[in-house]
Amino acid sequence: MKWRRGLWSLVKFVLFAAAIVSVVSWYHSRNMPKGTAPALVAPDINGLPINLQAMTSKGPVLVYFWATWCGYCRVVSPAVSELAEDHQVITIALQSGTPEEVATYQQQHNLNFRTINDPQGALSASWGLQVTPTVAIIDREGRVSAVTSGMSSKWGLKARLWLAD
Numbered sequence: 471m472k473w474r475r476g477l478w479s480l481v482k483f484v485l486f487a488a489a490i491v492s493v494v495s496w497y498h499s500r501n502m503p504k505g506t507a508p509a510l511v512a513p514d515i516n517g518l519p520i521n522l523q524a525m526t527s528k529g530p531v532l533v534y535f536w537a538t539w540c541g542y543c544r545v546v547s548p549a550v551s552e553l554a555e556d557h558q559v560i561t562i563a564l565q566s567g568t569p570e571e572v573a574t575y576q577q578q579h580n581l582n583f584r585t586i587n588d589p590q591g592a593l594s595a596s597w598g599l600q601v602t603p604t605v606a607i608i609d610r611e612g613r614v615s616a617v618t619s620g621m622s623s624k625w626g627l628k629a630r631l632w633l634a635d
Contacts, residue, residue, distance in 0.1 A: 507533075507608045508597060510560070514584045515569035520560055526612045530634035531558040532627060533606040534583070535594055538566040538575045540602040542621055547581050547603075549624035554583040557631055561585045564594045564602055609634040 510522035525531045534550045536543040561583050563572045569587045607616040607630045615634040
């Protein structure tokens with residue numbers, strides 16, 4: 471009987487923690503676009519063109535807002551890099567220096583994803599970004615199907631991509 475009370479206490483704690491995390495994520499992403507994703511056409515840090523709307527015709531796209539100075543991004547970025555091997559990923563480096571500095575950071579941390587540099591934060595602001603890291607999943611129709619801020623796992627992001635497909 472005592473173990474049941476302990477188990478019930480654990481279940482209540484996990485549900486309460488999940489609710490808090492969900493509310494905080496919603497609050498941080500409340501200004502992100504709903505409905506159709508904003509146009510995103512820009513060169514990556516290597517000068518190659520990226521066109522979000524063209525990419526969506528091939529399936530969902532994960533758009534990842536991050537920064538070299540962001541502590542949580544050091545945990546989320548490797549998961550996004552792994553997802554970029556099998557999924558369409560665009561990343562936006564917010565106020566992280568020159569394209570060369572961002573490229574050097576990515577090499578040093580073994581991050582293999584295409585990145586648009588946003589040195590002044592104008593692109594991120596046009597998306598309503600409040601906090602890094604933030605991930606938006608854009609579906610085949612070009613609609614924002616999910617937004618999450620803060621810590622995310624590879625499997626959580628993969629599930630959101632799967633649901634958008």
